[in-house]
Amino acid sequence: MDPKKTRDLPGKTIERLSQYRRILFNSTNEGKTNIYSHELAKVMNLTPVQVRRDLMLIGYSGSQSKGYVIKDLIALIGSIIDSKEPQNVAIVGMGNLGRAITSYFSGKRDRLSIVAAFDNDPQKTDRIIGGVPCHHINKISEVIPAMNIKMAILTVAPEGTFDVAKMLMNAGVKGLLNYTSVPLTVPDNIHLEEYDIITSLEKLAFFVKQDFDE
Amino acid sequence: MDPKKTRDLPGKTIERLSQYRRILFNSTNEGKTNIYSHELAKVMNLTPVQVRRDLMLIGYSGSQSKGYVIKDLIALIGSIIDSKEPQNVAIVGMGNLGRAITSYFSGKRDRLSIVAAFDNDPQKTDRIIGGVPCHHINKISEVIPAMNIKMAILTVAPEGTFDVAKMLMNAGVKGLLNYTSVPLTVPDNIHLEEYDIITSLEKLAFFVKQDFDE
DNA sequence: TAGATTGTTAATCGATTAACAATC
DNA sequence: TAGATTGTTAATCGATTAACAATC
Numbered sequence: 083m084d085p086k087k088t089r090d091l092p093g094k095t096i097e098r099l100s101q102y103r104r105i106l107f108n109s110t111n112e113g114k115t116n117i118y119s120h121e122l123a124k125v126m127n128l129t130p131v132q133v134r135r136d137l138m139l140i141g142y143s144g145s146q147s148k149g150y151v152i153k154d155l156i157a158l159i160g161s162i163i164d165s166k167e168p169q170n171v172a173i174v175g176m177g178n179l180g181r182a183i184t185s186y187f188s189g190k191r192d193r194l195s196i197v198a199a200f201d202n203d204p205q206k207t208d209r210i211i212g213g214v215p216c217h218h219i220n221k222i223s224e225v226i227p228a229m230n231i232k233m234a235i236l237t238v239a240p241e242g243t244f245d246v247a248k249m250l251m252n253a254g255v256k257g258l259l260n261y262t263s264v265p266l267t268v269p270d271n272i273h274l275e276e277y278d279i280i281t282s283l284e285k286l287a288f289f290v291k292q293d294f295d296e
Numbered sequence: 297m298d299p300k301k302t303r304d305l306p307g308k309t310i311e312r313l314s315q316y317r318r319i320l321f322n323s324t325n326e327g328k329t330n331i332y333s334h335e336l337a338k339v340m341n342l343t344p345v346q347v348r349r350d351l352m353l354i355g356y357s358g359s360q361s362k363g364y365v366i367k368d369l370i371a372l373i374g375s376i377i378d379s380k381e382p383q384n385v386a387i388v389g390m391g392n393l394g395r396a397i398t399s400y401f402s403g404k405r406d407r408l409s410i411v412a413a414f415d416n417d418p419q420k421t422d423r424i425i426g427g428v429p430c431h432h433i434n435k436i437s438e439v440i441p442a443m444n445i446k447m448a449i450l451t452v453a454p455e456g457t458f459d460v461a462k463m464l465m466n467a468g469v470k471g472l473l474n475y476t477s478v479p480l481t482v483p484d485n486i487h488l489e490e491y492d493i494i495t496s497l498e499k500l501a502f503f504v505k506q507d508f509d510e
Numbered sequence: 511t512a513g514a515t516t517g518t519t520a521a522t523c524g525a526t527t528a529a530c531a532a533t534c
Numbered sequence: 535t536a537g538a539t540t541g542t543t544a545a546t547c548g549a550t551t552a553a554c555a556a557t558c
């Protein structure tokens with residue numbers, strides 16, 4: 083596909099590409115070599131049209147008789163969403179949530195790896211937790227540039243969120259995944275994703291409640 | 297506001313109402329009684345117009361000189377997103393992530409409480425974990441209706457996701473918050489929210505990578 | 511060919527932002 | 535009054551869905 087177009091892909095399409103790939107991996111493991119848009123759509127709870135449109139946007143063509151070649155599609159998605167060099171990730175806050183994400187992640191994606199953890203509890207620092215070396219938070223400015231880390235996952239207690247985010251950005255981090263309940267404000271050149279669990283549950287509760295208010 | 301309109305509020309507005317309320321609580325704790333749209337917007341990384349539009353949709357009016365009365369606004373948001381009766385929530389899968397969410401939640405919202413946990417590991421069942429009684433998964437069909445639980449948070453291992461979701465729906469659950477990496481398909485009458493951590497991180501990685509590919 | 515599928519444009523839907531009148 | 539703010543409509547932007555031609 084035209085490489086200068088890749089950066090214009092809609093955010094939602096990027097999310098789905100990541101999920102398509104995961105499903106395609108599973109399909110190859112089951113021995114499938116080809117897949118139709120309606121099959122992919124069914125697994126992901128989408129319409130076949132949406133699948134085809136996403137694939138159109140990345141410039142992939144299937145055949146009307148066989149659908150899409152899974153192996154090729156996995157490779158193409160990888161060429162778009164993976165970077166050539168592996169990307170290093172830090173996680174800040176090694177409570178239950180930090181440990182959950184770390185163990186969840188370990189070995190799952192070879193192009194993305196959590197290579198450093200930080201905490202302010204001396205019980206947790208200068209040890210290896212879940213396979214990742216855990217440093218004290220005051221080492222952020224030193225470790226982040228040394229390991230060329232550009233992304234960080236925030237799983238600290240609410241009170242620490244602002245300060246930690248600031249330290250990370252000062253140390254060169256360009257992308258933050260914020261799992262605390264504190265909304266962050268970041269400069270334009272920093273990428274931020276936030277998914278607050280309480281907000282998610284309150285939203286769900288609202289829609290469930292509606293059904294009973296009728 | 298016109299009560300029959302409440303159900304037509306956009307999903308994104310509902311999410312923001314939940315977050316406005318959280319910030320407003322903090323502001324009252326700091327002794328503030330009134331707040332302007334631009335103050336609320338700054339904290340949440342939104343535009344003041346967006347804040348005013350959301351408040352317009354819920355029918356709340358401020359004053360041009362004093363902005364919004366925090367206490368009244370908190371009450372109004374509560375009347376919209378909280379249900380009259382407390383809503384009971386179950387969590388399924390008491391690994392790191394399940395425990396993280398449980399402890400994160402305990403005592404935070406009085407209208408939403410996690411009242412039951414489930415796991416398939418006998419080491420974890422028939423005990424109280426993080427203040428919540430943990431049952432074996434084969435008790436789902438019994439405990440869910442008995443406790444009038446309509447929402448569940450899924451934090452099980454990927455292989456168990458489908459079956460657990462089915463059991464929960466059969467037992468009367470109407471809303472699912474899926475934190476596994478397996479996308480779910482649910483009937484129209486079930487509400488589903490999914491936020492997969494790997495997808496979030498891959499999306500972030502894509503945008504961060506773009507900055508360096510320029 | 512008939513049926514199933516892909517690829518793509520146009521239309522629609524949903525959410526945000528711009529513009530501006532009204533008010534303190 | 536001048537300046538700051540709220541409230542609201544219209545315009546824009548982004549994402550999904552409908553419609554349909556092309557192809558195996």
